[in-house]
Amino acid sequence: MHQDELEKALALLSLQLPVNREQLEQTRRDLLATWHPHRYANLTNNPKRYMQMYKKGESMTKEIQKAYELVVRWLDSQKNEG
Numbered sequence: 001m002h003q004d005e006l007e008k009a010l011a012l013l014s015l016q017l018p019v020n021r022e023q024l025e026q027t028r029r030d031l032l033a034t035w036h037p038h039r040y041a042n043l044t045n046n047p048k049r050y051m052q053m054y055k056k057g058e059s060m061t062k063e064i065q066k067a068y069e070l071v072v073r074w075l076d077s078q079k080n081e082g
Contacts (some may be wrong), residue, residue, distance in 0.1 A: 009067035028068045035060040
């Protein structure tokens with residue numbers, strides 16, 4: 001894992017090192033609740049805008065999940081080294 005990947009993941013999650021598993025879990029839950037496609041899309045009545053916002057919400061939830069998984073792998077690797 002490259003340091004820049006970790007930094008991007010942490011930035012997406014609005015976290016900084018040192019980070020622990022509890023912080024990571026809470027941040028992930030908060031962000032997924034914020035960006036949930038249905039919740040995010042319900043901010044408009046315009047069908048075209050709805051789909052744009054729904055897709056943005058879907059995209060963000062995937063990015064959040066990828067960032068979360070990357071940081072989990074990094075935390076696990078740190079635990080194994082220490």
